[in-house]
Amino acid sequence: MIVNTELENKGNLFPSKIINFRKDVDTLYFTAENDVVLQMRIVRDSVLRFRYTTTGTFENDFSYAITKYASTGYNHLAIEEDEEKYIVTTSKLICHIAKTNMRIQLYDAKDNTLVNEDELGFHWEESYEYGGNIVKMSKTVNERESYFGLGDKPDHLNLKGKRFQNWVTDSYAYGKHTDPIYKAIPFYTGLHHNKAYGIFFDNTFRSYFDFAQERRNVTSFWAQGGEMNYYFIYGPQMQDVVESYTDLTGKPHQLPPLWALGYHQCKWSYYPESNVKEVTQKFRDLKIPCDAIYLDIDYMDGFRCFTWNKNHFPDPKRMVKELADDGFKTVAIIDPGIKIDKDYDVFKEALDKDYFCKRADGPYMKGKVWPGECYFPDFTKPEVRDWWSGLFKELIEDVGIKGVWNDMNEPAVMEVPNKTFPDDVRHDYDGNPCSHRKAHNVYGMQMARATYQGLKKFNYPKRPFVITRAAYSGTQRYTSTWTGDNVATWEHLWIANVQAQRMSMSGFSFVGSDIGGFAEQPQGELFTRWIQLGIFHPFCRVHSSGDHGDQEPWAFDEDVTDVVRKFVELRYQLLPYLYTAFWNLVDHGTPLLKSLVMFDQEDHQTHYRTDEFVFGDKILVCPIQEPNSKGRRMYIPRGKWYNFWTDELVEGGKEKWVDAEIDSMPIFVQEGAIIPKYPVQQYVGEKEIDEVTLDVYYKEGKERSQLFDDAHDGYDYTKGRYSLRTFKLTGKPNELIIQQHKEGKFEAKYEKFRLNLHGLPFEIKEIQLDNVTVSLTDVKAATTGAMIVDKDFSEIHIIG
Numbered sequence: 001m002i003v004n005t006e007l008e009n010k011g012n013l014f015p016s017k018i019i020n021f022r023k024d025v026d027t028l029y030f031t032a033e034n035d036v037v038l039q040m041r042i043v044r045d046s047v048l049r050f051r052y053t054t055t056g057t058f059e060n061d062f063s064y065a066i067t068k069y070a071s072t073g074y075n076h077l078a079i080e081e082d083e084e085k086y087i088v089t090t091s092k093l094i095c096h097i098a099k100t101n102m103r104i105q106l107y108d109a110k111d112n113t114l115v116n117e118d119e120l121g122f123h124w125e126e127s128y129e130y131g132g133n134i135v136k137m138s139k140t141v142n143e144r145e146s147y148f149g150l151g152d153k154p155d156h157l158n159l160k161g162k163r164f165q166n167w168v169t170d171s172y173a174y175g176k177h178t179d180p181i182y183k184a185i186p187f188y189t190g191l192h193h194n195k196a197y198g199i200f201f202d203n204t205f206r207s208y209f210d211f212a213q214e215r216r217n218v219t220s221f222w223a224q225g226g227e228m229n230y231y232f233i234y235g236p237q238m239q240d241v242v243e244s245y246t247d248l249t250g251k252p253h254q255l256p257p258l259w260a261l262g263y264h265q266c267k268w269s270y271y272p273e274s275n276v277k278e279v280t281q282k283f284r285d286l287k288i289p290c291d292a293i294y295l296d297i298d299y300m301d302g303f304r305c306f307t308w309n310k311n312h313f314p315d316p317k318r319m320v321k322e323l324a325d326d327g328f329k330t331v332a333i334i335d336p337g338i339k340i341d342k343d344y345d346v347f348k349e350a351l352d353k354d355y356f357c358k359r360a361d362g363p364y365m366k367g368k369v370w371p372g373e374c375y376f377p378d379f380t381k382p383e384v385r386d387w388w389s390g391l392f393k394e395l396i397e398d399v400g401i402k403g404v405w406n407d408m409n410e411p412a413v414m415e416v417p418n419k420t421f422p423d424d425v426r427h428d429y430d431g432n433p434c435s436h437r438k439a440h441n442v443y444g445m446q447m448a449r450a451t452y453q454g455l456k457k458f459n460y461p462k463r464p465f466v467i468t469r470a471a472y473s474g475t476q477r478y479t480s481t482w483t484g485d486n487v488a489t490w491e492h493l494w495i496a497n498v499q500a501q502r503m504s505m506s507g508f509s510f511v512g513s514d515i516g517g518f519a520e521q522p523q524g525e526l527f528t529r530w531i532q533l534g535i536f537h538p539f540c541r542v543h544s545s546g547d548h549g550d551q552e553p554w555a556f557d558e559d560v561t562d563v564v565r566k567f568v569e570l571r572y573q574l575l576p577y578l579y580t581a582f583w584n585l586v587d588h589g590t591p592l593l594k595s596l597v598m599f600d601q602e603d604h605q606t607h608y609r610t611d612e613f614v615f616g617d618k619i620l621v622c623p624i625q626e627p628n629s630k631g632r633r634m635y636i637p638r639g640k641w642y643n644f645w646t647d648e649l650v651e652g653g654k655e656k657w658v659d660a661e662i663d664s665m666p667i668f669v670q671e672g673a674i675i676p677k678y679p680v681q682q683y684v685g686e687k688e689i690d691e692v693t694l695d696v697y698y699k700e701g702k703e704r705s706q707l708f709d710d711a712h713d714g715y716d717y718t719k720g721r722y723s724l725r726t727f728k729l730t731g732k733p734n735e736l737i738i739q740q741h742k743e744g745k746f747e748a749k750y751e752k753f754r755l756n757l758h759g760l761p762f763e764i765k766e767i768q769l770d771n772v773t774v775s776l777t778d779v780k781a782a783t784t785g786a787m788i789v790d791k792d793f794s795e796i797h798i799i800g
């Protein structure tokens, strides 16, 4: 019997007394009398890895999650001992390891406060059914401790008082509290006494996290096999924790092409070709910006991956080219199940090469998916990934598909109770052969990785765009993701909001939901409110199951179309702001969405909020989540914020009613921010950008903003051909100074910035541009009162 609760069993075993200590460069080994070994690695001053074996020897050290680019190295390491404990000190942490039972205590090295402490610490139970151990860890809950993270859980943002499971699962029409669903990201952040730390349990078996549910003062996690192997990541800022976790498990390997940040339209399914064309044409006719159009499973011949239904799509290459000429990038779905069909070359090749997964006793893993009975490639085998990536040659290089959508990669199997492979299926696991119990959670990740490799190769020198449904920690290196088969209900709008924030604080920012809901049909009002939220999600796609009716922006009434247009236009205006945030993600691992708790962890009011979030680093958003609303109450974080629509300046640190009729939503801009904007385009690259707007929000004090730019695709930016402009704003009662510092070798085509000044508390008497006084009429745009300045200014001094 496999225990589902940490305490359920009575057979817990524990480490005994430490009898040996050994140090090997950055790794410390503590051996107990009963052969338990704790291997503790100093990854960085603020990151420690704890790994335990119960047999004296460790497994081969292999992880799909940890990237080879993870930073390592520390400034300080001292090891002491007294009668009771070993004391390991880095410049950030002090770790006590108790000699009698290996229990750990972790302190902030600066002020000696206790950050995290083992309760029972490492313990285990022998798994008589499968062999190996059920490995467990329990920690004491601190006073007023809160917990965040764990991927896509459709539950309250603060995880305290709840238990969750990690086992990626196809979850059609899941609901609030359904667990587990599509992703397994065994990483959480704990927060108490204004200090945040993270725990990443890098174990791919089915795992559980209990946040003070089973026992009020204990948080525990355990897995049904493998090793107790976790990273302790110290902040003390929550954002630092997430950035360090992202450093360990990887930032996206490259920026997305800018078009991927545009609006995407999808449905199951647009076919035949004439239907695809009708939809795309309508976007252009109605002037609703759109960059990507999707082909769901019906483009294929009998759902055979890498084939086309020639009745519906007689000449895919021509169609894709015509769509591209009109600014549409075509994204096609590819699932893992390969139809059993001896006349199908992909099937034949994989069979010949022995690339399909097999059951423990030899037969192939056979399961039903859309094409009927299928076999499934073992994506955990490097050769298979290589082969798979090669299959994209025609689709990408020849047909011109720009993005690939990997679905059903949990892997989903139909008509079986567990919805996936049986446990006994064998996997290569990159040369560490194992059963599906261990490989299940990474199967989809490895498929997305192989797909990414194919796109990267065949789309070169353009950047790849991949989207996946299943994911394990680290998948963010290769692909974007969506939250799976949601439902057109108001509750799901709430869920989408929480999931996107949670994914962002779980190191996977490039995320969005099926806007409007996948299952069932939204009313126009719900669709509109969901679009308003969706334009602030990094991945912005409308998708729905065609069975339930149409879900294009014009499928409701004209008012809906108009409001949708208005918000999609706003998305396109904000592209340079979002792109800059993406650069920060790719460069530093900075999450794109910041829940209020991450934005201001010291304000306890933020610890239980779910609705409000910061998009990028300066725009505060709060979706309307109820029908018939004329506005809502929301919490405005500390500091001063401008109402985006009215420029009214509000003081945060409290709840406030904010008006938001159906054509509006609560959006605020942090004072001192400089928000870059593009003109509205129908698709990325439609217009030559000849001027970038900078919306400047006055603040008395200082603030820093950035604008990243490059060619919007390709890899030149990695060779220095980017431009990073840092704006320093300094506001005084009668002055506003904006200084600009530029780095990088990229020269954008535009020459001018258009500055819109918001909230200036004085009348402009004088303007100095790079120390030269200029006449007001020289810089003021005729009608709007904006200032037009050369983009390479060093300093603008506005005097009242």
Ligand code: GLC
Pocket: 267, 268, 296, 297, 333, 407, 408, 469, 484, 485, 518, 543, 544, 545
């Ligand atoms: C799954 C996907 C959904 C897709 C459908 C058909 O349900 O989650 O997005 O449209 O399969 O391919």
